[in-house]
Amino acid sequence: MQENRVSRWYFGGVSSSAAACVTHPLDLIKVHLQTQQEVRMRMIGMTLNVVRREGFLALYSGLTASLCRQMTYSLSRFAIYETVRDKMKRKNKGPMPFHQKVLLGAFGGFTGGFIGTPTDLVNVRMQNDVKMAAEFRRNYAHVFDGLLRVCKEEGLRKLFSGASMASSRGALVSVGQLACYDQSKELVLATGYLTDNIFTHFLASVFAGGSATILCQPLDVVKTRLMNSEVQYGSVSHCLTETAKLGPNAFYKGLVPAAIRLIPHTVLTFIFLEQLKQHFGTLSLVETDRCARRHPPGMQLMMAMMMHTHTRTETHIAFSSFSVYLCFWMRTRKRCQSLV
Known part of the structure; x- marks a missing residue:
């Protein structure tokens, strides 16, 4: 009989960090596309331009900030969601209803998004440095150098620039990823055709990644623009207004690279998470x-x-x-x- 193991609270952050190491170049290209004032390049053209100008390693600019972001943002939302979900599952002697998963995912994502805002801001800036002229680059040595310099040069409040957008986006991503993954996995297992294996995890995570991409893309564009600007936008509403002037399609800039980045990231995150749970998770109390x-x-x-x-x-x-x-x-x- 298969053992029923429970994930440890930090597994979400570890698995998200491992996935980020693979998908970071796609995230960098997505940021470049979203910060264009006018659509001049597509995904392949932008990738070739970065490699031609700065070399292949430039695709990994801001990796330290990305990993630090996963260990704050993703760790927080996974820890909240999975801890509460497992306790409710034991209490109710069965899985949570979907609407409760949605509410729990939104709460965990909103909290994690706020906690991860400072590292997310530095991550966006380090990634965007590659396409800027040399005299305008910020040249953060690493994530902690970026955090300290933002505090000294722009003030502590600037670290939480775009926090409302980051938190709202985190809520939508977590609904798409966490709630939809759990629900789709339960539905696949309920058919009786598949067991709890990697293929099931793959199918459920592909659906979850697609849902998360569609839900969060407009907020992701606004969040990226707010974090990358120093004085360009006075508020969230100002950023929304200026982005809307570019047309409705402006809110879905970088949708294809966002999907190409977020879906593989979601798939890898949940496959790593399930493997960590299977090999290093704790036995549930009932199983014990x-x-x-x-x-x-x-x-x-x-x-x-x-x-x-x-x-x-x-x-x-x-x-x-x-x-x-x-x-x-x-x-x-x-x-x-x-x-x-």
Whole structure:
């Protein structure tokens, strides 16, 4: 029987960081496309232009900021969503309804988006530096240098420029990714044709990535413009107005690279997350109780140890180990029985 394992609170941040290492060049090209005032280049042309001007490694500009962002933004939203979801699942003895997943995902994403705003701002600026003239580049050495310089040169408030957009986008992305992934995975497993394996995770995450891309693209464009500007936009409404003057399509600038970046990122994130959960996750309390029932508390092993001791000290050590093990087993059984 397959063990029911629960994700640890930091697995979401780790898996998102691993996925970001693969998809970072796509994220950089997406930022370049979104910050164009007029559509001059498409995705392939922009990629070739960056490589021709700065070299291949320029596609990884701002990687440190991207990883730091995943370990703040993604770690927070995954930790909130999965912790509450697992507790509700144990309490209700079944999966949460979809509307509750949507609300929980939105709350986790909104919170994570606000926490990750400073690193997101530095990430956008480091990525956009590549296409700027040398005299206008900010040249942040790394994410922490960027954070310190923004504080000194522009003030602490500037670190949270675009926080409302980042939080709103985080809420929509989390609804598309977390809630839709869980729901689509449950629906796929309910058909009975597939089991809980990598192919199921792939199908569910592709749907989740597509949903997240469509939901968040307009806010993503506004957020990127706000974070990349120093004095160009006075407020969110000003940025919305100026972007709208470019036409409705301006809110979906970079949709294709955003989808090409976000869908693979979502797929890799959830595949990494499921693998981490499977190999390093903790057993759920119900599963721990089942294991305890199948495997008695090592009484035969402990008695054998006591029988083969030859000195009083060895006997005391064996008896103490047996007592600690027995107390732990009884506490686990009692805790599980109170929940089941």
